[in-house]
Amino acid sequence: MKQTEEEGIKSPACGYGLMGLCCFSCLLGPCRISPFEGESAKGLCGDNVDLMVAKNLLRLVAGETAGGLKDLSEAVQNLGPLAAKQGAPKRPGKEVLKGILEKYGFTSRVSVSRFAHYLLRESQKLLSPFSGPESPSPLLSSLYPEGAFPHVYRETILPDSLTNLIFDALSQGEKEPPAVHVILRQCLKISMVKLISEELRRDIDYLTDGDPSPEMGTEVLDVVEDLPSEPLPVVVLLVRDDEFPEEFMSRATKELRQRLKGIARLIPLNTMRGLPSVGRGFFRKWSFPVNGMSAVAAVFSQSPASVLGALVCGFSVVSSPALPIHGSEVVERFFCKDLKEKLGSAYVPPRGGEVLPAILEFLGEKA
Amino acid sequence: MRIFFHAERCMLCQSCVLACQMNSIGVSEVMEIPREEKPLQRMAFIFSHGTPWVWRCQQCLSAPCVEACVTGSLRHGEEGTGVVHDRETCVGCGSCVLACPFDALTPDENNDRMTKCNLCPEEEIPPCVKACQSGALAYQDPKIFAQNKRKKFLWDQKVHRETN
DSSP, rough: OOOHHHHHHOOSHHHHHHHEEEEOTTTTOOEEEOEEEEEEEETTTTOBBHHHHHHHHHHHHHHHHHHHHHHHHHHHHHHHHTTTTOOOOOOOOHHHHHHHHHHHTTTTTSSSHHHHHHHHHHHHHHHHHTTTSSSOOOOHHSSSOTOOOHHHHHTTTSSTTHHHHHHHHHHHGGSSOHHHHHHHHHHHHHHHHHHHHHHHHHHHHHHHHHOOOOOOOHHHHHHHSSOOOOOOOOEEEOOTTTTSSHHHHHHHHHHHHHHHTTTTTEEEEEEETTHHHHHHHHHHHHHHOOOOOOOEEEEESSOOOHHHHHHHOOOOEEEEEEEEEOOOOOHHIIIIIIIHHSOOOOOOOOOOBHHHHHHHHHOOOOO | OOEEEGGGGGGGGHHHHHHHHHHTTTOOSSSGOSSSOOOOOOOOOEEEETTEEEEEEOTTTHHHHHHHOOSEEEOOOSTSSSSOTTTTTOOOOHHHHOTTTOOOOEETTTEEEEEOOOOTSSSSHHHHHHHOSSSOOEEEOHHHHHHHHHHHHHHHHHHHHHHO
């Protein structure tokens, strides 16, 4: 597994970047704070180590999510003609369409145009910067039912608007910086926005383009349906297909499956939008939320949003490369300890840079 | 072998300094850096008249620090290994600091002795050179380094003549 990791991961070469101790947000920088300088060390703007690491993480997650929101906005515009029964979109496959309709609480008798109208209306509300704190959008309640994701409601991570959080995150440089834990909560909420926007966009694209590639949610549900009736430890292997070649995924799957035989069931995913589907599937199968089970996600991705997205879904997470949080004790403690109390899941730092020993330690096995 | 610094290739990333510090406390992964530990300062990144410079022991062929050392813990190594500092026999008197024209030796506060760049003999390539992604730090035989410089100079002259 170590060789597979080393061959697959193209980590940044900079130790400061790996720890989150390098800030490039203003023209006076880039600033670097050495991990050996102690708590008094500050960047040129006066940010200490904790603020620098937290803001770096926020910038990374917000930047990635903003790109995804742009794609979602464009997809939502394509729903207009379908909702108005204009144009002739490709007919989506019956089984896949049924799965999508059920996900949003509709029966298969509903027409595609009526469903498109519903998606258009609710998506536009979510994308509007003027949407305020109301009762959760019915669309989000379908994607994240309270039974399957209780922590999301308890900790108010579910967003009211998909865009306001990004505006707030990217405009903070002009005001007094908020407390570190506030920034980190924003990171979690924005990663949830990323999850929502990816899943919505995929569903909308399927309706409007009739993309013949299999709907991720349906594929995942097939895997979850095959699980036994009693809950068992699960490892979700997330290797993003836009970052790694397919052979890396096949090799990692094979090696992990071999090593976890008799210990845990492995569910491979190649996109982060499959994570909520797994959570919903577990709840449907076992009536347990993800954070109530022994479930860990092994995330191979350069994207912190993927790692935080898995955390928000209730999985404990090991990632390679590691999250750039080790530079700050406060930030590391938030993700590795404090989140365990709030979400029931936590970030597990890789051991010696390797993912497998951390997974086994989480599952209570020896490496 | 010596470490040579090409200032024109330096990206100012300071990965070399971090790698040296991590090596001095015996960690290879940034995730393993213990929070309270103070590393040894064997190299530093400075600016000299606006030009970046990696300050470290120059491994002088006729080192004043070797002459000044009262316990013999500083000595010329075998051919090609520069000036070696034996931390076990060092008493931290600081005579070497007074003698060194480059101020390359610094006190190791944890152990009451001095410290300097030893070219990391336990590693095949020093960690600072491995960490440098732009090739600004090169670990080479001085004769080969000088040969390459001469070749580059002659090549540059040739190109200059041809274009004019």
